[in-house]
Amino acid sequence: MPEALLTVDALTVVYDQFRATHDIDLAVDAGEIVSVIGANGAGKSSLLKAIVGNARLASGSICFEGSDLAGKTTAQIVKAGIALVPEGRRLFPSLTVEENLQIGSSVGRPGEITLATIYEYFPALADKRRQLARELSGGQQQMVALGRALLTNPRLLLCDEISLGLAPVIVNSLYEIIPALARRGIGVLVVEQDITRSLAVADRFYCLLEGKVTLTGRPAEVSRETVMRHYFGL
Amino acid sequence: MNPLAIANQILQGVLLGGLYALFASGLSISVGVMRFVNIAHGDLIVLVSFLLFTLTAYFHVPLLLAVAISLPISFAGGYVLQRFLLQRVLGKGILQIVLVTFGISIIVQNFLQGTFGADTRRLSGSGFESASIPLTNGIGVGYLPLTIFAAAVLLIFALDRLLYTTRVGAHIRAVSDDVDTANLVGLSSPRIYAIAMGVVGVTVCISAAFMSVFANFDPTSGPDRLLTAFEAVVLGGLGSLWGTLIGGIIIGVAQLLGAQLLGSEWQQLAGHLVFLAIFLIRPQGLFPRY
Secondary structure, three states: OOOOOEEEEEEEEEEOOEEEEEEEEEEEOOOOEEEEEOOOOOOHHHHHHHHOOOOOEEEEEEEEOOEEOOOOOHHHHHHHOEEEEOOOOOOOOOOEHHHHHHHHHHHOOOOOOOHHHHHHHOHHHHOOOOOEHHHOOHHHHHHHHHHHHHOOOOOEEEEEOOOOOOOHHHHHHHHHHHHHHHHOOOEEEEEEOOHHHHHHHOOEEEEEEOOEEEEEEOHHHOOHHHHHHHHHOO | OOHHHHHHHHHHHHHHHHHHHHHHHHHHHHHHOOOOOOOOHHHHHHHHHHHHHHHHHHOOOOHHHHHHHHHHHHHHHHHHHHHHHHHHHOOOOHHHHHHHHHHHHHHHHHHHHHHHOOOOEOOOOOOHHHOEEEEEOOEEEEHHHHHHHHHHHHHHHHHHHHHHHOHHHHHHHHHHHOHHHHHHOOOOHHHHHHHHHHHHHHHHHHHHHHHHHHOOEOOOOHHHHHHHHHHHHHHHOOOOHHHHHHHHHHHHHHHHHHHHHHOHHHHHHHHHHHHHHHHHHOOOOOOOOO
8 A cells, every 4th residue: 555645653643731632543545535524623733733743742743745744844744735724714804815825826836726726615705805804704715724724735634623613615625625626636635513414425444532543444334323333432 | 373384294294204204104004004103113214314324425336336336135135134133022912022023122212322333414415405395485395305106106106106006015914914814824924024014124224214314313313203103093093005195294284284283393292282182083093904
C-alpha cells in the first residue's frame, strides 16, 4: 500500500491539563474523503488545529506527504499543502470577498485552482466580490471561507463544521463540492456533528468520544446503531 | 478683534495641523493595526531628528540626502524593533506593551542626553523655512508649513493606497481584523506586524525631517510630540488615516486661535481643551473605523 497523504500517529493534545485528544491514529489518502464525527468536546477541532500546527502536541506525530510536521509553523504547513476551513467561518470582516479569497492565494501554493474556479463553484460570490465579507449571509460567508482555503491549492483540505448554523439547501450546495475536490486528487478531512451528512459524503470515517477513536470503518459497512452507540459512548 | 488676524490664525492652524498629522499618521497605524499605543513614538521621531542632525552637522551631508539615507534605516529600525522586541509582548495584555514602549522612551531620551547633551537643536533648511508667499498686508503663507501640509496629505494618501490597494496592505488589514484567524489560515502575523512597523518607521523619518527644520528639538521633546499625535489619532477615530489629518487640523487651529484670542500662554492648553471637549461628546472619534 502506498504511503498515505496524511498520517496521524498516537496524537495527544493537552490544553491546561485537559487532554483534548488521546492517542489518535488516523490517515487520509489523496483523493479520499474521510469524516471525523463526534459530539461537542470529543476532540475534533483539537485534532484539526494540531494538524495545521496551531496546537501543541503532548505526544505522537503528524506526517504529511512523508515528512514530519513537528516544529513547523502554520504558514509553513499551509505552504506545504494543508488548508483549514476553520469552525465559524472566520472571515476577515472588513476585507472584501475578493480580498478574503486572495489571502488564500497569497499564503498558499500556485496551482490549478484560481479565483475563476471559485466563482465557478460558487456563482453567488462573483457578483459580490467587491462587497465586505461581513455584509454576506452566513452561507455565502462559508463559501468564501471554503474558497479561501481552496485557493491555497491544498493537497489536503480540512473542513471544521462547515454545516453549522446554515440552511440545509446551502449545506447541500457546499457538500456537493467535496466529491468534486476529491476527484481533483485532494484529500478531504471533514469534521461534523451532523452524522448523516458526514457519513453520506465520506469514504471512511472515524468516530471520536472524549478524545479517543472509538470506531472506524466505511459508512456502508457499519450499521447506524453501531455508529450511534460509539458516538454517545453507550 | 481683527477678523483678518483670526482668518490668518485659522490658515496657519490648518497648516500646523498638517505637521501634527504627519507625526500622528505613524501612530494611527500602530494603534489602528497593531492595537497598541507606542509610548515611544515621539521619542523615536526625536531619535531620527538626531540622526539627521548627526549626518548634516558632523558629516556635512545635505539635508535631502540625509533624509534619503535615514528612510531605509528607519524602515529597518521599525521592522527590527517590532520583530524582535515588541512582538514578544504583543497579545500578552495591554500593560506589558505600554511598559516596554515606556522603557524604550526612557532609554532613547537618556541615550540622546548622554550622547548629544541637553542643548536645543534645529536643522537648517537653507532659508526655505523663512521664505513665504505674501497674501495680503501682513498675512503670508510660509513655504515650509505649506510643504509640510502637502507632505502630510501625500503621505496619508500613500498610506491609504498601501493599505487598500496592495497585497501587503490587505495582509495588514487582515491581521488587524483578527490575528488568530490570520495565523490559522497561514498568514505570518509577526512578519506582517514587522512590515507595518517598518512603514511606521518611514512616517517617523518623514515627520522627523520636517519637524527638525520647523521647530527646535532636544532629547526630551518626544513626549510632547506623542501627546499631540495621540490627540489627533483619537479625535480622528482609531484606524482612520484621513480622520487623523482632520484631528491634526482641529488641534492646530484650536492652538493658534486660542493663542490669538486668549494670549500665547494658552496655545497648548487650548488644543488640549478642544480635544477634551470633542472627546467627551464623541469618544469614538470623528471617523471611527472600529
